[in-house]
Amino acid sequence: MDRREEIILAAEKSFSMFGYKATTMDQVAKIANVGKGTIYTFFSNKEELFHSIVWKMVEEMKDISERTAIEGASFQENAHARIMQLLKFRETHQLFIKLIEEEKELRTPAVGDVLTTIEKEIVNFIAGKIDRGIAKGELKPCDSKLIAYLLFKSYLALVNDWSKTHDDQLTEKQITDVLNNTIFSSLLV
Amino acid sequence: MDRREEIILAAEKSFSMFGYKATTMDQVAKIANVGKGTIYTFFSNKEELFHSIVWKMVEEMKDISERTAIEGASFQENAHARIMQLLKFRETHQLFIKLIEEEKELRTPAVGDVLTTIEKEIVNFIAGKIDRGIAKGELKPCDSKLIAYLLFKSYLALVNDWSKTHDDQLTEKQITDVLNNTIFSSLLV
DNA sequence: AATAGACCAAAATGGTATTCTGGTCATTTT
DNA sequence: AAAATGACCAGAATACCATTTTGGTCTATT
CATH class of the missing domain: 1.10.357 (Tetracycline Repressor; domain 2)
Incomplete structure (x- = not known):
């Protein structure tokens, strides 16, 4: 499965449920079934992921x-x-x-x-x-x-x-x- | 001097300078040259003074x-x-x-x-x-x-x-x- | 009768020990 | 070799609690 897409879906879910501040990168990684570091190969930081x-x-x-x-x-x-x-x-x-x-x-x-x-x-x-x-x-x-x-x-x-x-x-x-x-x-x- | 008026002037000054929260009744009393209790003979509490x-x-x-x-x-x-x-x-x-x-x-x-x-x-x-x-x-x-x-x-x-x-x-x-x-x-x- | 200010309970504040989090990077997996 | 991982770290956030402050009362004083 496309990891980038998984991350985006996970982030959408987490930001929608908990907002920006209460969403942690660990959280997103876990929902996406992905190592935390992997997120950083697609998005340079939390804010960029958020903007996306x-x-x-x-x-x-x-x-x-x-x-x-x-x-x-x-x-x-x-x-x-x-x-x-x-x-x-x-x-x-x-x-x-x-x-x-x-x-x-x-x-x-x-x-x-x-x-x-x-x-x-x-x-x-x-x-x-x-x-x-x-x-x-x-x-x-x-x-x-x-x-x-x-x-x-x-x-x-x-x-x-x-x-x-x-x-x-x-x-x-x-x-x-x-x-x-x-x-x-x-x-x- | 009219004590009620003194209190109002003092309160105006204090609310204008420090805002509602940072204005204390002691402060107002001191500026008005009045005992704190005296304020309460004219205004029933801080909020009423403020409204006034x-x-x-x-x-x-x-x-x-x-x-x-x-x-x-x-x-x-x-x-x-x-x-x-x-x-x-x-x-x-x-x-x-x-x-x-x-x-x-x-x-x-x-x-x-x-x-x-x-x-x-x-x-x-x-x-x-x-x-x-x-x-x-x-x-x-x-x-x-x-x-x-x-x-x-x-x-x-x-x-x-x-x-x-x-x-x-x-x-x-x-x-x-x-x-x-x-x-x-x-x-x- | 009017005023004052010591007094009190409750709330706010400050300081600090502890936990959490974004981001990195050496190691592992593919 | 390239991609992925998660232990790790410094700094930020949080929780905790001792101390101070504050709105409001009430008795003593004028």
């Missing part, structure tokens, strides 16, 4: 979001569906959940760094969609990075943060209504 | 923001000026700075609670302005709480968070442009 796993997750997340697009739907509809998918992934995927938890409770620096990188990657992903919308003439030209940032932060605020200070969650209709009237409407030609 | 000081600060902040309004200016202009003032206060006022720092580094629960309360108060303050705009016929009817929340979170994102993941800060023009085109434009009649 996280990057794989990000690619999967973008893939899923991509596939969410509806044929023939408007830009707003697709953008909304895609971003909601990203947020759902964020709250559903074992590893992602664990990383957010670890960032909140433990403040592990490596985890903070990785979460920042992921956020940048997501915003770039959204900015790319906006640029494509502009190129296709569906959207007005605009500062796509800035709009993507504002859009993502707004979704995070409405979907995740609102319920932290309010008893009720916002309904999806409330969210689409307010964003269609504000950010999205400013984008359309 | 923080509440005073919030009132001052709202006051300053209020006074920032420009006669005869449009809703957007006033709203922008007021919210920027709130954010500036947040980054300028000794006690506020200390509380944000303590929340980030120490995670003192009492501080987290208080910061949440302050955020709610600010959002309510903004929602009130929106309601008044609606009543005066300057704005379309809307869910003012929701818009106030989105607006405040957007300002925080653009003014405070952007620079954490980007080298350059956003200019005030970039911020007003994007918000005028999006959230504000949806509000106007």
Whole structure:
């Protein structure tokens, strides 16, 4: 069996279950049925192994979001569906959940760094969609990075943060209504 | 000299300099030139004293923001000026700075609670302005709480968070442009 | 009646002995 | 010869416990 692949699977399992800090290289080696030294022939250190796993997750997340697009739907509809998918992934995927938890409770620096990188990657992903919308003439030209940032932060605020200070969650209709009237409407030609 | 006032002044000084956790009741008593027991005749415990000081600060902040309004200016202009003032206060006022720092580094629960309360108060303050705009016929009817929340979170994102993941800060023009085109434009009649 | 500060239980802190962990490398296996 | 292993090590993390600090009380004093 491919040792590199075994190691990656073991690392995914361990990081997902215990987080970055509580995952030991011995642990990974044991799950992968591999000597600890072997890991170091494929990954130069724990952090590189971690990045590798996280990057794989990000690619999967973008893939899923991509596939969410509806044929023939408007830009707003697709953008909304895609971003909601990203947020759902964020709250559903074992590893992602664990990383957010670890960032909140433990403040592990490596985890903070990785979460920042992921956020940048997501915003770039959204900015790319906006640029494509502009190129296709569906959207007005605009500062796509800035709009993507504002859009993502707004979704995070409405979907995740609102319920932290309010008893009720916002309904999806409330969210689409307010964003269609504000950010999205400013984008359309 | 009014002992209650002395205690409040001493507490303001100590909380501003050392934060909540590192401020001791002995410290406050000493600064106020008062026996420790005396504090407890005016405030039932440390947390109540703290709330009292923080509440005073919030009132001052709202006051300053209020006074920032420009006669005869449009809703957007006033709203922008007021919210920027709130954010500036947040980054300028000794006690506020200390509380944000303590929340980030120490995670003192009492501080987290208080910061949440302050955020709610600010959002309510903004929602009130929106309601008044609606009543005066300057704005379309809307869910003012929701818009106030989105607006405040957007300002925080653009003014405070952007620079954490980007080298350059956003200019005030970039911020007003994007918000005028999006959230504000949806509000106007 | 108001104030003070000695006092107390509980929590926080500091110091240190012990364990754990990432990474290496000489040895073993293939 | 090339790949894999796991004993080994230095430094980091943890657990432990003695000591100090702190919020809050309560009796003595003004």
